[in-house]
Amino acid sequence: MVQIDVIGFGLGAALTLFAVALHYSKGTGWTSTKDISQEVLEQRAATVPETDFPEPMNRSIGGGGVAAGAVAGGESGELEEGDAEAETTSSSPADIPEDEVEYFEVEFVKEGETIELSNNQTILEQGEEHGWDLPYACRQGQCVSCAGRIADGPAEDYVVHDNQQMLDDDELGDGYTLTCVAYPRDSFSIETGEAP
Numbered sequence: 001m002v003q004i005d006v007i008g009f010g011l012g013a014a015l016t017l018f019a020v021a022l023h024y025s026k027g028t029g030w031t032s033t034k035d036i037s038q039e040v041l042e043q044r045a046a047t048v049p050e051t052d053f054p055e056p057m058n059r060s061i062g063g064g065g066v067a068a069g070a071v072a073g074g075e076s077g078e079l080e081e082g083d084a085e086a087e088t089t090s091s092s093p094a095d096i097p098e099d100e101v102e103y104f105e106v107e108f109v110k111e112g113e114t115i116e117l118s119n120n121q122t123i124l125e126q127g128e129e130h131g132w133d134l135p136y137a138c139r140q141g142q143c144v145s146c147a148g149r150i151a152d153g154p155a156e157d158y159v160v161h162d163n164q165q166m167l168d169d170d171e172l173g174d175g176y177t178l179t180c181v182a183y184p185r186d187s188f189s190i191e192t193g194e195a196p
């Protein structure tokens, strides 16, 4: 028995010593790698060329602190200010305040009805609100799906286009209009579903 106790004690002491030694040993250790995500982002931003046109998001990191934003320097700042100004001063007929809105009699030839349209809503919207299923696709003046024709002559004598991009001067002169971006400015007759 005594012998077994000695062996057991010896084993226990050895294990304890091993544990203590392990505790004080240095080991390989683990240290986290340096966070380089910001650097990578800045490098990427610096490789993208600046554009001359306004962009919806500033590409520079941290809201204009370094990298691409810093390259353009004050110039980009001025551009952004200019854009902001242009945005606030560019007016669309849709922004006409209610107390300044004017109304015009507009005959929809194919629908066989004349209705009163305001000058702060497009022909398309007001026709739809009246219950007509009028043709359209993009609703942004970039196709001709919503086109109609004002028989009385140059379309822009009767409507204001807010950023139509499809009709040329001849077509406008022939009375064609894109109803999704056209706001009445006078009374007229229109044939919907007529494209040049």
Ligand code: FES
Binding pocket: 135, 136, 137, 138, 139, 140, 141, 142, 143, 144, 145, 146, 147, 178, 179, 180, 181
């Ligand atoms: S719906 Fe495309 S231009 Fe009007």
